Structure formats: structure tokens, C-alpha cells
Amino acid sequence: MKDNILIIHPQDNVAVVLRTIDAGELAAAKGVEGFPALEKIVASHKIALRDISQGEEIIKYGETVAVSGRDIKKGEWVHTHNLESKRWKK
Amino acid sequence: MSEISGYERKNGKFGIRNHLVVLPTVSCVNGVVQRLSREVPEAVCITHAHGCGRGGPRDLEILFRILSGLVHHPNVGGVVLIGLGCEVSNTKNLSPLIKEAGKPVEVLNVQEDGGSLETARKGIAAARRILSEISSQQRVPLPWDKLLIAMECGGSDAMSGVTANVAMGAVSDWLVEKGATVIFGENTEMIGTTQVLVRRAKNVQVARQIEQMIERAEKLTQEVMGNLASLVISPGNMDGGMSTIAEKSMGCIFKGGATTINQVVDYGEAPSEHGLILQDGPGYDGDSMAGLAASGSQLMFFSTGRGTPAGFPALPVIKVASNSRIYGAMKDDMDVNAGSLVEGKSLDRLRAEMIDLMIRVINGEETRAEVNGMDVFTLMTVYPPF
Numbered sequence: 117m118k119d120n121i122l123i124i125h126p127q128d129n130v131a132v133v134l135r136t137i138d139a140g141e142l143a144a145a146k147g148v149e150g151f152p153a154l155e156k157i158v159a160s161h162k163i164a165l166r167d168i169s170q171g172e173e174i175i176k177y178g179e180t181v182a183v184s185g186r187d188i189k190k191g192e193w194v195h196t197h198n199l200e201s202k203r204w205k206k
Numbered sequence: 207m208s209e210i211s212g213y214e215r216k217n218g219k220f221g222i223r224n225h226l227v228v229l230p231t232v233s234c235v236n237g238v239v240q241r242l243s244r245e246v247p248e249a250v251c252i253t254h255a256h257g258c259g260r261g262g263p264r265d266l267e268i269l270f271r272i273l274s275g276l277v278h279h280p281n282v283g284g285v286v287l288i289g290l291g292c293e294v295s296n297t298k299n300l301s302p303l304i305k306e307a308g309k310p311v312e313v314l315n316v317q318e319d320g321g322s323l324e325t326a327r328k329g330i331a332a333a334r335r336i337l338s339e340i341s342s343q344q345r346v347p348l349p350w351d352k353l354l355i356a357m358e359c360g361g362s363d364a365m366s367g368v369t370a371n372v373a374m375g376a377v378s379d380w381l382v383e384k385g386a387t388v389i390f391g392e393n394t395e396m397i398g399t400t401q402v403l404v405r406r407a408k409n410v411q412v413a414r415q416i417e418q419m420i421e422r423a424e425k426l427t428q429e430v431m432g433n434l435a436s437l438v439i440s441p442g443n444m445d446g447g448m449s450t451i452a453e454k455s456m457g458c459i460f461k462g463g464a465t466t467i468n469q470v471v472d473y474g475e476a477p478s479e480h481g482l483i484l485q486d487g488p489g490y491d492g493d494s495m496a497g498l499a500a501s502g503s504q505l506m507f508f509s510t511g512r513g514t515p516a517g518f519p520a521l522p523v524i525k526v527a528s529n530s531r532i533y534g535a536m537k538d539d540m541d542v543n544a545g546s547l548v549e550g551k552s553l554d555r556l557r558a559e560m561i562d563l564m565i566r567v568i569n570g571e572e573t574r575a576e577v578n579g580m581d582v583f584t585l586m587t588v589y590p591p592f
Contacts, residue, residue, distance in 0.1 A: 118550045119550055122368060122369075122372075122547065124368070124372055124460075132368045132447070133447075134368075134547070134548040135548065146552070158447070159548075160364035160365055160368060160446050160447040161447035162447060162449070174449075176453060176456065177456040177457070177460055178464070179399075179402045179452075179456055180401075180452070181449070181450055181452045181453035181456055182449050182450045182452065182453060194449070195444075195447065195449050196444060196449050199449045199450070201449075201450040201451070201452065
């Protein structure tokens, strides 16, 4: 199966979706067993690589880019609706 | 036989090109330069909108640093400098800064050399003489630690920080490992990444400089844009999947890779350290390129998602498309398709291809922007003209 997500840094808990993935479609990257997307995720958006608890840091590029605003399941779309900016709190 | 070659300069620097540059000190004499460009097409002729009408110490510092930086640029083998006479950056004021250029520099002034037509005639003769003089210079092996490579992004899209800048970051890390120096600027696009960059600083002093640089950039953004400052992360960015300013900025700074930051230099200032260097320069790619060039970068990687064709005079610019669509739509402007990561190419393979291309470009292969003559030259100003 061809990769359809990109894990930029080994410590990341989110990956970038390379081609739009439909709900139930398997997300795959090098070294990661395919797992289903829980909803449709548009290309260039983020998918959770594992379960993330509320208040946990979102790691992309090996760095904290946001904090989760609620519990996020593996395979879920990760964006402003379930995140908070560490910098400018909503 | 060495992997890479260049032209050794008297000051110990190496160029990867050996251009004759025709440079006006002020916009008033652009026409003279244009006449030279028609008569001597081999010359790299630069025109610009600067040189007078701004008097503040910061603007003057920048103007002189950029103009003298171009004269000193290692890819430049010789210069015909065209002045007017009464401008702020006249050749008399500029001369002390370039007297040790270590290369042929012909200085002409329209007000003293018989007017524009006569100055052009003298300039054409000088350009042909210098071209013939420098054409005999041979390439010699170029040590990797003599290379300064700039990383730039402009006309970014949602994939820039995912494909192109990640690939450029991988090349940056490879270059630093090789002993080369990598530089990037665009302080407005570092907003939100202070903690990340500070943690990577070589020492406390560099860390403090990074903090101050980003603080200033943030303050200026707020001053200039007021309530619109939040547009630094725009709805368009969010549609593209960016959730926070930190995430957007991470995608930007990733083009410099992940090594230790050894120095922060001012706009247009040449680094004295090796490894990864930050430049306190603006986000606008035109102005940013001038600062990175004046620092002495011999080569630039430039990622783009929306598709800017811009290159820079005497400085080969490797254009890295962030997506296959723009790569296809602007094929003649793009050197690398980082969108190929999306089609399944591995990052290792893309990096290897980019390094291979970089080596060919260093050794003389022309980039698309060079072939197309897409030179852009503009520079940062702080205050409006008076």
C-alpha cells in the first residue's frame, strides 16, 4: 500500500494527510501499520497517530504546536475544533 | 578530483559563478545600466529603486551593507559601479566599504563622466575589458566549509511546510554535517517558535538574540497591521490545515533543518560562524533574498507552493515546488518537485536528488531562474522616503 500520510518527525503524535482520506480508509506511512481514519480528512490536514488525552501537547515537526482541547482518538482529524493554541488561548 | 568546484577570491572566499555585475548606486541611473545590458548581454545588470531619499541611520546602514555586499559577493568576479554624484549612496561614500574587494571594480559617475550617454559608453568599454580579464579564471576544488547556502520560502501553500521545507531541512542538515553553513531569515515567519529556536541556540547569548529578534518582529507586525496582525495566520492557512501560528511557523523554520543555531546575524550581514545561522530579516521574499545574498550566500534553495518564479542577480536559486500541480503548471520555472513525496517518493530519495542537483548547480549547471533571467533585486527599508 502506498503511503498516504507523512510522519515528519519520529516523536510526532500527528501525521500530515497527503491525499484526502475518507472515513474508514486506511492511513499508512513508512513503519506504521495501516489504521482507519475515523472521519474524512482533507489533504494537508492532520490525523492523530495515537489516542491523545485532553490537555496533551500536539507534536508535529518534533515540537509542540498546540494542546488538545479534548480527548482525541487515533485516526481522528486534528484541527482547531479539538485543539487550543498554547500561545493564544481561545 | 573534488566533488565541487568554484572560483577562489583574493579574500579567501569562493564563488560558484564568475559574473560581471553592473550595479547602479541609485535609481536615477538605471537607464545607463539598461543601455549596458543591451550592449553587453553577458553582464549581470541590476536595476533598483533605492540609493537616495531615505536618511535615517538604519536605512542608510542597510543600503550601504546591501550595495557593498553585492560588490563583495563571491559569485561576482568584477563590477562596473554606476553612480550619479549627488545621491546618498554615492560612490565616494561607498568606496571605503569596497576598496578591498579584491576584484576589478570600475567606478563611473554620470555627473562627472560626461552625462548618461558618455557614462554608458565608458561603462560598456569597462564591462568588456573586465569580462575578458576574468574569463581566464579557472575553477578550483571548493571545500564544503567555504559554502554558504541560503534557504528561503515564498508564495507558500499548505504543502510548503510539509513537503518542500521538510526536504530543504533535510538538505540543510546534510550540508551542516558536511561542514557548510546554512542561513535563513524571515523573522516574521518565526513568530510562535521562540521556544523551539531558543532551545537549539548554541549559547545563552544566541538564545537571547533569537528572543529579541522574534519579539521585535512580533511588535512590528502588530504596529503595522494592527488588528489584522492575527492574519499572520489567515483563514486560508487554516483551510490548509494549519491550526496555530506555531504550527505554521514550524513549517517555515523547518527549511533550516534541526541543527544547533550558531549565530544570529543582522540583515545583509555576513556570518562569522559555521553551521546553522539565522538572519534578522523580513518575511517578504524579495527583501529577504537581498539580505541573504549580501551575506555572501553562493546558492539559494527557494520553496514555493503558489509558484513564484523569482531568482536573484548573480545568485543561482533552486526552485522547489511544494506540490505536483504547480510543478506541472510552471515546469520551466521549477527545479525540484517536492510534491513527489505525496506520490510516494521517499524523503531520503528526494534529498539525494536535491543534493545531486545542488552539486551540479555549484559546478556550473544553470537553475531555471538563471536560464529564464528572473532576477529580482529589492531591499528592505524601514522608513518611507522623504
